[in-house]
Each structure stands twice: as structure tokens, then as C-alpha cells.
Amino acid sequence: MAKKTRMEEKVRKELEDWAINFLEVPNEKNGSLSVCPYAGNAFRKGKARVIEKKPSETLSEAVKQFDPKKDDVLIIFNTNYELSASSLHHEVDSWNEWNYETGLYLMAFHPDEEGEAVEMFGTYDFLNEAELDYTMVFVQKIEPLDDAAIFLEEKGYYDDWSFGQYKDLVLKRRAIREKLNNIKRERYL
Numbered sequence: 001m002a003k004k005t006r007m008e009e010k011v012r013k014e015l016e017d018w019a020i021n022f023l024e025v026p027n028e029k030n031g032s033l034s035v036c037p038y039a040g041n042a043f044r045k046g047k048a049r050v051i052e053k054k055p056s057e058t059l060s061e062a063v064k065q066f067d068p069k070k071d072d073v074l075i076i077f078n079t080n081y082e083l084s085a086s087s088l089h090h091e092v093d094s095w096n097e098w099n100y101e102t103g104l105y106l107m108a109f110h111p112d113e114e115g116e117a118v119e120m121f122g123t124y125d126f127l128n129e130a131e132l133d134y135t136m137v138f139v140q141k142i143e144p145l146d147d148a149a150i151f152l153e154e155k156g157y158y159d160d161w162s163f164g165q166y167k168d169l170v171l172k173r174r175a176i177r178e179k180l181n182n183i184k185r186e187r188y189l
Contacts, residue, residue, distance in 0.1 A: 005052060011077050011134065012050040016043040031160040038148055047072035055080050059095060059106075059137065066104060066139045074139040081135045085110035088135055093172075100176045101183060105142040107169075110135050146177045 004012075019039035026032045042048035053062045053076050066074040083091065092108040111132050149170050152158065158166050 007079065008050055008052050011052070011075075015050060015075060015136075016040075016048070019043050019048070033157060037152070042072040045072070048075065049073070050075045050077065052076075053078040053137075059091060060099070062137070063095070063099075063104065063106065063139055068103075068141060072140065072144075076137045076139065077134040078136075079134045081110070083110075083135070085113045088137075092137060096173075096176050100142075100179050103142055103180060105140055105145055105173055105176060107138045107140075108135065109138075142173065142177050142180065146173055149173070 019036070020043060023036040023039040024034045024041075027035050039048075047070065049067075049071050051062070051065060051074065053059075059076075062076045063074075065076075081088070088108045088110045092106045095106055111134065153170070158170065161169075
């Protein structure tokens, strides 16, 4: 395993602090529910890995570093980003559409993002906006990720979300999972 750079260590500490002390703590902006009740546990179990994307590396090459036996989440950060927030999301959405058979799902964050989800997740309430100078792509296995969303949905977790948030963060992923499930069913027929 490659030695971690100072930047990887710094970002990992920031994200672990964010996950444990913000994302899984009840949040008024999210109806007094935690923004992400599972985030801190991945760090505590040692199943959240943070890597820096090399300038010469494509997103697909970086994603290949996800180890399904060891990782619940791989967070790929990039300090040399040239893509706009919308371009990064388009790249991630395209990757999800074309690579769904991998069983992985990607979500993106860009420091220039604005809007409902950024407000809800309160990223800049916890992380200093001026210091958050990197993009992030979160790589996870789609089935446990969507199973967790289904469990939360049954508990009313998404009841106060706008339809736009719900569509972008839950239904889009569920449609990708359904494509994967259809492929699996076809293989067994």
C-alpha cells in the first residue's frame, strides 16, 4: 500500500471530523435528523479510505482503487480540479450510467456548488468554505447504499425533503440499481 501524502492525511482528518461531528449529529436543517447517519461509522470501522486523484489519472482509473472487501466508501479528492460543479456532476452521472454493472455508485461534491442539497448538508456550516479547496467523489457499493436508503425511507427520513432533493439523491441511484438488478435477472434466465 502506498504511503499517504500529507494532503491525504489532512483531508482524511477533515472528512472524519465532518462525518462524526456533523453528518451523523441531529441537524435542524434536516428535521432534527442526522444528515448521514452512517458516515461516521465507516471512519470508525476503518472502512472509509481517502485518496488524492493524480493529475494524470482519469476518474475511472481512480475508482478502480475501491476495494469491495475493505472499503465501505472510497473518497477521491482532487485539489487540481478544472471541471465546473456541473461538469463534475455530469462526469459522475455518466460514469454511473455506463458502469452500473460494476455494482458501484459515485456521488460528487464540488467546492463551487450551491443550492438546496449544499444547504441541507450544511457543508459550509462545518467545513470552512475558504479552506475547502478540493472536489470529492464518493465511491460506494450501490446495493448496501440503496438498502440503507430504503431503511431510512421506511422510517420517514426523506419526508421533509423536496422532491428535487429526493429525486437527485435517492431515485437516480435507485434507477441505476434497478438496471443492475435487471442484468442480474437476465443472466439467471
